[in-house]
Amino acid sequence: MKRFRLDALILPLIGFALVIAAWYVSSATWAKELPSPSKTWEASRDYVLKPFEKRGEMDQGILRFTWYSLQLVAKGYFLALVIGTPIGFLLGLSATFTRIFDPIIQILRPVSPLAWLPLGLVLFMGAGKSASELGALFTIAICSMWPTVLNTAVGVRAVPQDYLNVARVLKLSRTKTLFKVLIPATLPYMFTGFRLSLGIAWLVIVAAEMLTGRPGVGGFLWQEYNALVYEHIILCILTIGFVGFGLDRLMSVIEGRFKTG
Amino acid sequence: MSHQLEISALSKTFPTPHGPLVVVRDFNLHLEKGEFVCLIGHSGCGKSTVLSMVAGLSEPDDNAGGIILAGRELSGPGPDRGVVFQSPSLLPWLTAFDNVLLGVDQVFYTASAGERRQIAEYYLTVVGLGDALHKRPTELSQGMRQRVGIARAFALSPRMLLLDEPFGMLDSLTRMELQQVLVDLWTRNHLTALMVTHDVDEALFLADRIVMMTNGPEATVGDILKVPFPRPRDRKALLEDPEFYRLRAELIEFLEVRAYTLKGQQPPAPKPPVPPNSPAASSYTPPRQDRAVLPTQVETLA
Ligand SMILES: Nc1ncnc2c1ncn2[C@@H]1O[C@H](COP(=O)(O)OP(=O)(O)O)[C@@H](O)[C@H]1O
Numbered sequence: 001m002k003r004f005r006l007d008a009l010i011l012p013l014i015g016f017a018l019v020i021a022a023w024y025v026s027s028a029t030w031a032k033e034l035p036s037p038s039k040t041w042e043a044s045r046d047y048v049l050k051p052f053e054k055r056g057e058m059d060q061g062i063l064r065f066t067w068y069s070l071q072l073v074a075k076g077y078f079l080a081l082v083i084g085t086p087i088g089f090l091l092g093l094s095a096t097f098t099r100i101f102d103p104i105i106q107i108l109r110p111v112s113p114l115a116w117l118p119l120g121l122v123l124f125m126g127a128g129k130s131a132s133e134l135g136a137l138f139t140i141a142i143c144s145m146w147p148t149v150l151n152t153a154v155g156v157r158a159v160p161q162d163y164l165n166v167a168r169v170l171k172l173s174r175t176k177t178l179f180k181v182l183i184p185a186t187l188p189y190m191f192t193g194f195r196l197s198l199g200i201a202w203l204v205i206v207a208a209e210m211l212t213g214r215p216g217v218g219g220f221l222w223q224e225y226n227a228l229v230y231e232h233i234i235l236c237i238l239t240i241g242f243v244g245f246g247l248d249r250l251m252s253v254i255e256g257r258f259k260t261g
Numbered sequence: 262m263s264h265q266l267e268i269s270a271l272s273k274t275f276p277t278p279h280g281p282l283v284v285v286r287d288f289n290l291h292l293e294k295g296e297f298v299c300l301i302g303h304s305g306c307g308k309s310t311v312l313s314m315v316a317g318l319s320e321p322d323d324n325a326g327g328i329i330l331a332g333r334e335l336s337g338p339g340p341d342r343g344v345v346f347q348s349p350s351l352l353p354w355l356t357a358f359d360n361v362l363l364g365v366d367q368v369f370y371t372a373s374a375g376e377r378r379q380i381a382e383y384y385l386t387v388v389g390l391g392d393a394l395h396k397r398p399t400e401l402s403q404g405m406r407q408r409v410g411i412a413r414a415f416a417l418s419p420r421m422l423l424l425d426e427p428f429g430m431l432d433s434l435t436r437m438e439l440q441q442v443l444v445d446l447w448t449r450n451h452l453t454a455l456m457v458t459h460d461v462d463e464a465l466f467l468a469d470r471i472v473m474m475t476n477g478p479e480a481t482v483g484d485i486l487k488v489p490f491p492r493p494r495d496r497k498a499l500l501e502d503p504e505f506y507r508l509r510a511e512l513i514e515f516l517e518v519r520a521y522t523l524k525g526q527q528p529p530a531p532k533p534p535v536p537p538n539s540p541a542a543s544s545y546t547p548p549r550q551d552r553a554v555l556p557t558q559v560e561t562l563a
């Protein structure tokens with residue numbers, strides 16, 4: 001038991017140590033432009049230790065950037081759920097609807113955010129100042145909604161016939177069947193979709209900010225690449241990773257609650 | 262007097278990969294008001310198919326007879342028939358109480374919320390779940406879940422009760438308990454009931470008449486047995502009554518021989534006779550059909 005606890009702590013640390021060592025060796029040998037771990041820390045220190053400071057539009061504490069990014073993600077993600085869940089229900093309920101839209105969904109699903117974003121910018125060109133935000137939201141929503149759509153559809157199709165028979169015997173109205181039977185029975189699947197969607201939404205944010213130049217972790221990363229401050233690229237990568245991990249854990253906890261229910 | 266339930270010339274055909282399969286053909290049965298009828302037959306012969314048509318969950322073949330309940334031709338399912346499924350099929354996200362209330366709200370929508378809650382609570386208490394009203398199905402034993410299923414069916418105050426092997430998944434002790442719960446409730450409400458079972462003793466304990474179905478395909482009513490025992494029935498007294506064993510032998514003879522021969526099929530080789538009082542004989546399970554049972558049972562209740 002004790003040994004197990006120790007392993008759980010030590011083994012991941014070994015992993016971290018190995019990767020940092022590889023990073024160090026690389027920066028010292030074949031990748032001369034790659035900042036070493038210590039240089040990275042030196043250059044990032046201000047951003048990490050004063051995480052909420054605002055020195056300029058593109059020079060802010062890392063958590064402040066993260067906060068901007070999260071806000072944008074939240075909006076795009078919310079859009080994805082609001083649009084994706086009903087589509088998932090329609091797909092799950094109607095074979096005709098599935099036959100009409102499934103092929104197009106399968107074709108649109110693998111399209112990369114880098115491809116969607118320019119289209120988003122074109123779509124909202126008339127919106128003036130908020131064009132870049134709307135374009136980014138469009139991209140996040142359209143890229144991240146597929147897991148929600150597909151998992152919801154699978155969940156609806158998996159609702160046990162027994163439950164539907166109960167609804168039929170009781171002559172529940174359509175709305176009552178939806179809210180009292182279908183939605184509760186589908187919730188566990190929906191939340192799996194929601195979790196996967198959030199992961200994608202967070203993945204897309206970087207691409208969106210890079211191309212639109214909006215302040216945020218992704219925008220900062222791209223700016224610092226252009227400004228040759230390579231240390232900050234690594235800072236941003238680590239930040240994106242930690243935040244993404246945290247979001248996934250959070251969603252797992254929520255998902256787990258609905259699994260048992 | 263007209264009958265409470267009239268099933269006439271009922272047929273049901275399922276499409277299968279090997280062409281249409283006529284599961285039930287020309288099935289006729291009339292139930293008097295307040296009568297308790299059990300339907301027995303080999304597994305896969307079409308008992309659930311008949312029951313689910315009466316429940317309105319599946320449609321009989323076009324222009325092949327019909328089902329009339331209390332003078333009205335049936336169309337589709339409805340809460341005028343309380344259905345108890347083999348698996349209790351409670352909604353797992355609702356408590357026992359809310360599962361029952363869901364139906365009560367639906368049927369007694371003119372009553373006040375308080376009255377509806379009283380109805381739900383009353384039936385749950387009658388089936389012995391007064392202390393478990395607010396438990397979720399996962400916190401209840403299999404037998405308790407089926408009690409909720411029974412309470413839910415009765416709480417609708419339906420015109421009739423349809424039960425598809427409701428105790429099939431329970432151990433024999435729990436089964437006997439629930440049979441008693443069912444009889445008690447049925448005695449109070451005197452609902453017309455149609456119950457599928459393959460337990461001969463259960464049928465003899467509960468039914469006024471036992472309908473024996475022939476084998477499928479094209480299964481139909483093979484014979485009907487009147488159960489003369491007065492009510493209330495006492496299980497122990499029943500087990501001491503020679504008449505009980507005579508009827509039981511007749512049912513078993515039907516299942517072992519006539520279920521096949523009536524369809525022109527060859528009955529399986531007879532097994533050595535089981536002495537009537539031995540434990541092995543107390544719960545007769547008919548042998549599975551030799552014919553392969555199709556894997557897809559999308560529309561059946563069980
Ligand atoms: N939806 C269906 N499609 C095709 N065949 C079915 C379907 N439902 C039931 N059957 C077939 O009808 C027969 C009777 O089934 P069922 O009524 O469930 O039998 P029982 O309840 O008497 O055991 C079986 O052979 C079964 O395979």
Ligand SMILES: [Mg+2]
Pocket residue numbers: 305308309310425426563
């Ligand atoms: Mg059955």
